[in-house]
Amino acid sequence: MRINRVHHIAVIATDYERSKAFYTEVLGFTLLSEVYREERDSWMGDLALHGVYLLELFSFPSPPPRPTGPESTGLRHLAFEVDDVAAALDELAGKGVRCEELRTDPHTGKRMAFFFDPDGQPLELYQA
Known part of the structure; x- marks a missing residue:
């Protein structure tokens, strides 16, 4: 295959x-x-x-709610690549979207942050 x-x-x-x-x-x-x-x-x-x-x-x-935070079985999250995570976070926050703090991926050294869709599904911004 x-x-x-x-x-x-x-x-x-x-x-x-x-x-x-x-x-x-x-x-x-x-x-x-x-x-x-x-x-x-x-x-x-x-x-x-x-x-x-x-x-x-x-x-x-x-539909049943997500059982726990991002560490439940199944799809953990969906990640979107952006040019500037900080700017994207500001834009999302300005639209009332719940966002976590900007951080650095310890494995790659790249900037990233999580935000959430209306049902609490974790989504990630990842800087290329």
Whole structure:
């Protein structure tokens, strides 16, 4: 087997419209398509970032909350590369996004910081 690339990342939201606004208006993703799946009472939106990455945004009735902080089993976080982490943090904070402090990755020496989507999913900014 040869894996070519990561095709998409899926995120489940408690409030589809709120999360769609966060990923498009705050983070700059583009909504490619969305569909309501009546049999599941669920929305599914396909979001692109610079035409390269695809994020599938789902809603389901009453999904269980994330059990703990970023150290729960499963996807730990999604990281986004930026040119300037400090500037990106300032921009996110200015939009009311909950952010952690700027820090340096002890293994790479690169600047990084965590922030959170509307459901508390940890997201990371990482300076190239």
